Amino acid sequence: MAIGIAQVQHIDRSDVSAILQAIVQDGCCIIKNFTDVETVRRVNEEARPYIEADKPWKGDLFPPETRRCTNLVGRSNTVREKWIIDPLIRKLTAYFVDKTTSNFYGETKHTYTSEAICSIAMTFDIGPGAKAQRLHRDDKNFHVDHEDQTTAGYRVGSDVMMACMVPGVQTTFENGATLAIPGSHLWGPDRAPRTSEAIVAEMEVTDCWVMLGGLYHAGGANITENEHRILHGFFFERGFYRQEENIYLANSTQDVLSWSPEVQKVMGYELSSPNIGFVNFRTPLQHLRGEQLDDYGDFDTSQEAK
Template sequence: MTVSLPPRTADIKPEDLPEVKRFPFGTPVRELVKALTVAGGVIVEGMHSPELMKELEAEIRPLISNDSDWDGGFFPTETRRCSVLVGKSRIAAQVTLGDDLLWELSDAFLAEVNWYWYGDMKQWGKSSPQLNTCIAFSVNPCKEDQPLHRDDHCHHNNLKEIDTYPEDLQERETLLGYFFAVKKTTKENGATRFIPGSHLWGKDREPSDHLAYYAEMNPGDGFFMLGSCYHGGSKNTTKDEERLVVGVFTTKGYYRQEENQYLGVPMEMAKSFPTKWQKRLGYAISEPWCGHVDSADPILFLDPSLDDGNKDLFSKEALTPYRL
């Protein structure tokens, strides 16, 4: 899809923007990927059961209640947060580190495979995505919107304006976002708003609220969004409703994580995770050797039994091109 926009954001009409699609859980990943390249965001209904969301709420409620007032302009004062959530809630870890759809979509936009010369041999290396942030947000009735922003400014992603999304999906993004509703999320109680199509915008184009789409969801629904999209939490105009969501971002394997997962997640809890979760948390080599510990894969720091000998960090597939 080609989008030709007026020079000024103020002259863009909402009807000029791409449609944000909603799909049932189980939709093929390729369809979700296509929808993301067109609109920058997509909603997947029924990602998790309402019953599991109630269990998650019970587990994180004390953590949210212990949060203090936010002193700044990025969140309304009425917002309560719980950061590094995978280190504080086993259910949160399960539905993020253990959610294969999240990581398949992350692979599509963030995994990278490159080759390089090692003497006269052509070596291959894959860098898989890792967790960037996992935060619970409780938004009570408030008067202020969160400012529209791009989370990828954390990684200094200086984007140029384009008309169509690159065929090489890994070329543009540093982040993939995933927000799932723990409780019913509506425009009135502060649903995440974002600008469809803003993943194609350049750095100089200013966001505007007149173009906002509100990601309304039932408990267990998920909203996926490219990190290059302008978005923000919204004001809660209800009298007594709470908007309770978990916001997750994944990032490239060779970038620094916005949340320091190694310090935020207790070591004993990290050791209790399945190996696949540990690697998604960041305990993995970004091939060929970014992130090693004493010239070894950091996964051995958590589980020494995985050690199969002192050797180069090149993968077994280092001489064979990967297939993403």
């Protein structure tokens, strides 16, 4: 059941040029036959213990009925070895997220390409009674300046993120399928998304939802009595969105904990607002100190209009 007017295109994984074209035009599409039922069943099994151990969120990012499996790449061999390196996904990230620039070194022109990396991978299990998330752009985390491209058309390279989400169950309007506004990747910064403009990205098991970081979307409400809406997400970003020197691997926990708070902060052991750099929903410092949080919630104060 669609609650808006625009529709999302459903395209078989073999038709790469049509998928690229749909993402340019709509900012999203549903890839048919992305994977197979047995692979999805394995991923569901690998994520399940972590989903069951997860706690209700305190705050605005997720409704309390949602459970998650963070570090899905570390925890699911199947996501790691099949989905995030799927050749089709790589074609899409190469097209939309890789960045190539040229510079002179003396009088010689040098050209480099930074390849996309996986920024985060997480399962979202929306339980019965959950309210919908607010419509948002995932690339808010990367402070993207969105130009209004509604007249000129999409400029490939203007997004810095691409998301893939594979359903663990059939997703429906009732169980909380993702809501999205096709075409909203073209919007400038001043246009607010309205729920009435959103479509419901209902998917069958074996489909994959792909969207650009600038597309407005949200996890839907789950109005069922007992269905869990499971979705496995893996998100790519520009490969150079990280520090040049990898101090996280160059220094021991003991050394880092002996540094002053100001140094820890400037070296990246706190989060960049919003949301960047967490470890299992803790800051790197909380992780290094071995702090177990009784509950966790928003990293930033909610800015919801009252």
